[in-house]
Amino acid sequence: MEVSLLGTQEIPEDVRSFLREEGNVFQSPEYLYLLNKESKYAIFRDEEGNLKATFPLSLSRKARIKGNFIPPYGHLYGPLLKDKNDLEAVISAIPKKWLGALNSIKLVLDDHDLLPLLKSKGIITPTQCHRVESTTSDLLATINSSKKRYLKKLLKLQESGEILLKEGKDCIDDLVHLQQQTAEKNNFNSSIELLERLIRHCPNDMSYSFVLYYKNEPIAGAWCPFDNRYAYHLVNASKDHSDSLINKANILCTYLSIQKALDLNLGFDFEGSNLPGVANFYRQMGGKPVIYYRVDWPQNWMGKMYTLLRIFR
Numbered sequence: 001m002e003v004s005l006l007g008t009q010e011i012p013e014d015v016r017s018f019l020r021e022e023g024n025v026f027q028s029p030e031y032l033y034l035l036n037k038e039s040k041y042a043i044f045r046d047e048e049g050n051l052k053a054t055f056p057l058s059l060s061r062k063a064r065i066k067g068n069f070i071p072p073y074g075h076l077y078g079p080l081l082k083d084k085n086d087l088e089a090v091i092s093a094i095p096k097k098w099l100g101a102l103n104s105i106k107l108v109l110d111d112h113d114l115l116p117l118l119k120s121k122g123i124i125t126p127t128q129c130h131r132v133e134s135t136t137s138d139l140l141a142t143i144n145s146s147k148k149r150y151l152k153k154l155l156k157l158q159e160s161g162e163i164l165l166k167e168g169k170d171c172i173d174d175l176v177h178l179q180q181q182t183a184e185k186n187n188f189n190s191s192i193e194l195l196e197r198l199i200r201h202c203p204n205d206m207s208y209s210f211v212l213y214y215k216n217e218p219i220a221g222a223w224c225p226f227d228n229r230y231a232y233h234l235v236n237a238s239k240d241h242s243d244s245l246i247n248k249a250n251i252l253c254t255y256l257s258i259q260k261a262l263d264l265n266l267g268f269d270f271e272g273s274n275l276p277g278v279a280n281f282y283r284q285m286g287g288k289p290v291i292y293y294r295v296d297w298p299q300n301w302m303g304k305m306y307t308l309l310r311i312f313r
Contacts, residue, residue: 001044001052001086003093008033011041014051023054023080025206025227032056034198035071042094044086053081053090059100065302067102072191073198073234075271076292078105087116091297102303108292122295123307130270130279130287131230132258139259142286147251154245154252157214163252164213171211172199174218178211178237185240195235199223208260209235212253214246220253224261230269231261254285 008029011019016029025031032039035058042055056077057068070077079090094103108129109117117124136142143151157163166174176196183190199209202225211221223235236257238250261268269290270282283289298304 001046001089001093003095004043004045005040005057005098006043008039008041011043015041015043015054018051019054019080021228023227024076024229025225025232026074026076027054027056027078027080028206028227030203030206031198031225032058034201035074035194036060040098042090042098044090044093051082053079053086055079055090055094057098063306065101065306067100067299067303067306068104069102070104070106070294072189072194074106075232075234075269076106076108078107078295084113084116088120091120091122096299099297099299100303101298101300102306103297103299104294106292106294108290112291114293117293117295120295120297122297123311125294125296125311126291127272127274127294128279128289128291129272130282131290132261132268132286132288134229134262134265134267136262136286139255139262139286143255144284147281147284150245150248151251151255154249155255157245158212158252162214163219163249165210165256166213167208167210168204171209171218171221172196174211175199175209175221175223175235175237178218178221178239179235181239182237195223198225199235210256210260212249212256214241214243214249219246220249222253222257224257224268226261226264226266228266230267231257231264232269233257233271251285258286 011029019027039058042057044053046052058071060069062069179190180192207225209223211218219241220238224231224233241247258268270287296307298307
């Protein structure tokens with residue numbers, strides 16, 4: 001295979017079409033550019049010039065190590081192949097100077113076939129997300145009774161106009177602020193500047209966002225990029241409220257996020273959910289567990305040390 005390196009603004013139409021039709025939103029040049037303006041694609045072709053695979057390269061630094069790390073808000077990140085059995089050849093064909101100390105991907109295997117990953121000799125770490133499939137006909141029926149009783153009351157407040165919903169550009173500032181508050185409350189890094197860039201500039205046909213308001217106060221919000229298969233729940237932000245029912249507004253927010261995806265004939269992916277409390281909430285909201293895999297290929301001793309520390313910390 002022949003491999004070339006192109007920026008997100010340079011890829012030819014056959015590659016762009018392949019990414020659009022077969023890839024997920026995180027593999028698209030529009031989204032990858034927003035994650036990192038310096039992102040590149042390794043493009044693989046056979047001797048006749050036929051496209052075989054693309055591989056995103058979004059070099060960044062973590063722990064003073066430069067590598068092709070999975071970026072924040074990347075969720076799924078990795079190659080798009082015409083034939084999954086080409087993975088080993090694709091990995092070996094990427095020049096090490098393009099990768100830094102570590103090359104990492106994260107993907108779902110719909111057929112659960114680990115053989116291509118094992119052959120590539122990467123370090124495989126399984127994890128889970130939760131999904132609601134697009135074939136779901138009655139979302140309310142899939143929701144656990146412990147959440148449903150709050151949801152029905154919140155839906156009545158929305159129907160009566162006591163809870164209002166704003167979508168798109170009208171809610172971006174409040175949504176970003178809610179996510180920042182949620183991050184501070186739960187002690188995680190929100191990468192807030194990156195998130196704001198994504199929400200503001202991700203094309204309207206690739207994402208949706210909304211915020212719920214009670215007495216003119218933002219109480220919960222969501223942002224979901226999507227492709228032609230799934231919407232991805234990258235932001236589910238809410239704030240504490242003294243009213244015990246309004247304090248459960250994230251239940252309504254999650255329900256509306258899923259219903260929006262179903263209305264678009266899409267499935268819904270809750271993104272990462274390894275914490276038992278978070279995973280249980282997603283299951284109570286109708287999500288079914290799905291295994292996905294992180295694969296790391298250390299390129300030198302620094303990459304090996306980083307991978308081992310990440311796995312065993």
